Amino acid sequence: MSWDVFIMKEKYDFEAPEEEQPPVPPLGQRDEIIEKLTRRIPNLDYRDKAWGFLEGEGYSMEFNTGEEELVNSIMLHVRGGGAVMETIRLVCETLEAYALDTSDSGYIDFEQPEQAEQSWEQFQRYRDQVINQVINKDN
Structure with a gap:
């Protein structure tokens, strides 16, 4: 179970009808994105170009970059606890992108x-509640 954050180049207007939405530009070429991110986040492991992995203090974050050379978006899958906002901010700053x-x-x-941060904390409480229910059910 993860808290998911979608990284994209421009904001999507959820209020406007889909046919009125301008096309969202891609984030860029995968190799360039990986190079930029690993330069700014040195412990980001991108041995698999489709999936980056970061082990932070008390949390882990997967970077689902995908198989395509042209990357439209990245989904961050955040697990654990701790202060993750600075890392997400750094990703957005580096890619000149937005986080949903x-x-x-x-x-x-x-x-x-x-x-x-409230959303991240609510996710952690929900996750812990689900885990505790499973543990209590099995005992």
């Missing part, structure tokens, strides 16, 4: 990260 919190369909505002 898929749990509430809101864009993360790094100037006011409290809402995203």
